[in-house]
Amino acid sequence: MSSIVSISSKALVPNGFNNQYKYSFPASASFKGVEVAVQSISMYNSQFNIDSVTYGNNTFKVEVPTAATVLVISITLKDGTYSYTDINRMIQTALINAGAYLIDSNCNNVFFIQLIENSTYYAAQVDVNPTPTVIGSYTAPPTGVYSSGGSGLPTTARVPRLIIDNSKFGEVLGDSSGQYPSSSSTVAASFLSGLSPQVNPVSAYVVRCSLINKSFTAPPDILTIFNSQGTEAGQLIAYQPNEFSWMHVNDGSYATITITIVDQLERFVTFRDPNLLISLIFRQKM
Numbered sequence: 001m002s003s004i005v006s007i008s009s010k011a012l013v014p015n016g017f018n019n020q021y022k023y024s025f026p027a028s029a030s031f032k033g034v035e036v037a038v039q040s041i042s043m044y045n046s047q048f049n050i051d052s053v054t055y056g057n058n059t060f061k062v063e064v065p066t067a068a069t070v071l072v073i074s075i076t077l078k079d080g081t082y083s084y085t086d087i088n089r090m091i092q093t094a095l096i097n098a099g100a101y102l103i104d105s106n107c108n109n110v111f112f113i114q115l116i117e118n119s120t121y122y123a124a125q126v127d128v129n130p131t132p133t134v135i136g137s138y139t140a141p142p143t144g145v146y147s148s149g150g151s152g153l154p155t156t157a158r159v160p161r162l163i164i165d166n167s168k169f170g171e172v173l174g175d176s177s178g179q180y181p182s183s184s185s186t187v188a189a190s191f192l193s194g195l196s197p198q199v200n201p202v203s204a205y206v207v208r209c210s211l212i213n214k215s216f217t218a219p220p221d222i223l224t225i226f227n228s229q230g231t232e233a234g235q236l237i238a239y240q241p242n243e244f245s246w247m248h249v250n251d252g253s254y255a256t257i258t259i260t261i262v263d264q265l266e267r268f269v270t271f272r273d274p275n276l277l278i279s280l281i282f283r284q285k286m
Helices: 084-098 167-173
Strands: 002-008 020-031 034-044 059-066 069-076 113-118 123-128 161-164 178-180 189-192 205-209 222-226 236-239 252-263 276-284
Touching: 002 020, 002 252, 020 276, 034 205, 034 222, 059 084, 069 084, 084 113, 113 161, 123 161, 123 167, 161 167
Parallel strands: none
Antiparallel strands: 002 276, 020 252, 034 236, 034 276, 059 069, 059 161, 113 123, 123 189, 161 178, 205 222, 205 252
């Protein structure tokens, strides 16, 4: 005979992470020779891959040439779920705000640095092109560095540079801290990740349970492991194991069950949406 316990957001522990739930039994529960497994987990994909507090991976810089010098633009990403396309859009926004772009004959904004995904090489790719020294067929932006009232185009056709001065942001791109290119250059170039990029620092969710204490695992209270099931931000993660992985419940009497969700490195995961339903199934050990 089996019993099911459902743990919902009503049991949320207000720790600022929305990753811990404490369920109180109606009366003290006594367990002897009992096993537990996860029957199902339903929750929304609300973990941000760029998070200033949890990961500190939200800042970097872009250097653009102007006159005989350079302008360094600091970029701070708001906490959120970002693809490389999204990060590139934020770079373009920062360049527009600084007036470090030109406008072509079709009224399109032209940028001389971009970040893209290169799936062939499992990498992030940064492309840089020389910024012209004369306006030519372009139109200057109305305000900012390349406008008529700004410091102007560079005296030498140099390329912009990506500056990674935050190693945690570097992990997102798979690059070490440094400048790309490493020194001032007049040559168009592309730079691929030197390391495996971690677009999302979290590859798996580890569910820990206070009823379990196994001597042969670290941490000793792992109940199950799952991932985002291929969902995108805001979509429902519906996890149902193909087979139950039964875990021994330490014999004793319990008033509560505490469930904590961490990542593959045992770091607390921050979920923006606390709505969750975990169903646990209990049975007498066979």
